[in-house]
Structures are given as structure tokens and as C-alpha cells.
Amino acid sequence: GESVGLHLPTLSVQEGDNSIINCAYSNSASDYFIWYKQESGKGPQFIIDIRSNMDKRQGQRVTVLLNKTVKHLSLQIAATQPGDSAVYFCAESFSGGYNKLIFGAGTRLAVHP
Amino acid sequence: SQTIHQWPATLVQPVGSPLSLECTVEGTSNPNLYWYRQAAGRGLQLLFYSVGIGQISSEVPQNLSASRPQDRQFILSSKKLLLSDSGFYLCACGEVNSPLHFGNGTRLTVT
Secondary structure (H helix, E strand, O other), X not given: OOOOOOOOOEEEEEOOOOEEEEEEOOOOOOOEEEEEEEOOOOOOEEEEEEEOOOOEEXXXXXXXXXXXXXXXXXXXXXXXXXHHOEEEEEEEEOHHHOOOOEXXXXXXXXXXO | OOEXXXXXXEEEEOOOOOEEEEEEEEOOOOOEEEEEEEOOOOOEEEXXXXXXXXXXXXXXXXXXXXXXXXXXXXXXXXXXOOHHHOEEEEEEEEOOOXXXXXXXXXXXXXX
């Protein structure tokens, strides 16, 4: 399959720990943000999204935090599991832009038993 | 829910040969469609998007073209492939302010 994550920064965590993946976005006009998970050889899979009128949103075991002041986005994964090992991408877009998502460089999450 | 089909899954083509990658979508009508390319170990770069039949917008100058002959069909083409066209090509569909859904991609190697 596709070799995702060869040159990406890697976050290594122990199974059961919490993981925090960070992302700096570029466009102050962006008002919609998404986190994706990509496993080797597959397309990105939607995890969670957040709009610019919010600063926090929670899902199942995941939380996204948005700090518009410093243009920073983070993904927190609680009780990280081996199945969470993948490359994680943040993406941004703005309402007037036909949902053209601009992706960050990605972070590889490696979960060790 | 939307399902995106891409084929082939892998493709090896010589330099100078033509290319046609197809993407079809189920479970939605009049979607926005997108072609992204991902180099090994890199993020995704938007190549083309389409908001309707026959409507194509190109994001970056390149050796590729796209067409949308039907509402739920999006095709990526090239007349003559270059080595630099190698990569992982992903089709996506979605609406404004909603997450894009991606297919499982085509791994293209130009030799």
C-alpha cells in the first residue's frame, strides 16, 4: 500500500495514555476545521470537525480544540489504542471556498503496547 | 451515506503514456467532487474540484486534466505522463462546511 508517513513527525505513546496532536493552520479566514486519520494504503477517514464559532468539540474518545488567536488546532485522543496508530491530518477551509480543504503536513501516531 | 469508488487501486505506467483514473460516487446527488494527490510521506494537495457536470476548476498548473461527464463521475487524465506524476491520487466528495469523504485512492507509479 501507499507509504504514508515516511517523512512525517512521529508521536510515540504507550497504549492507554492520552495523545495530543497539534496543528498550526495558515489562513485566518478559515472557519471550518477537520481532523482525518489515514492508515497505510487507504484514503483519509473523517474523525471530528469544528467550526470557528466553537473552541472545543468532543466525540467518542476524541476532543478537538481550536485557538483562533494563535491559529492552532489540536486533537486529543483518550486512552490511545493500537488501532489508533496512523497518520493524522488537520485540514482547514472557509465557507466561501467550495469546501476546498487545505491539509496540514500530518503527524504519525505510533502506539506501543 | 456516500460511497466513493476509485479504480484501479494500483497502476504502473511508462513515461509518455496516457492516463485515465475514474471515480464514481453513490449515495448522493449533485456533490462537489475533488481530486487530491499525495506524495509519499506528505500531505494532500488539491488538484481539481467540480461543483457540477462539465464544471472543472484547476488549483495548480500541471500535466493533468479532469472531467465530469456525469453528476457522480469524475475522471482524472493525462495525455503524456511524467515521472513527477507518480503519487497517490484520491477522489473526494462533499458539501460546503461538511467533511469531505475520500475514496481509497489509486497508487500511480510512472516508470
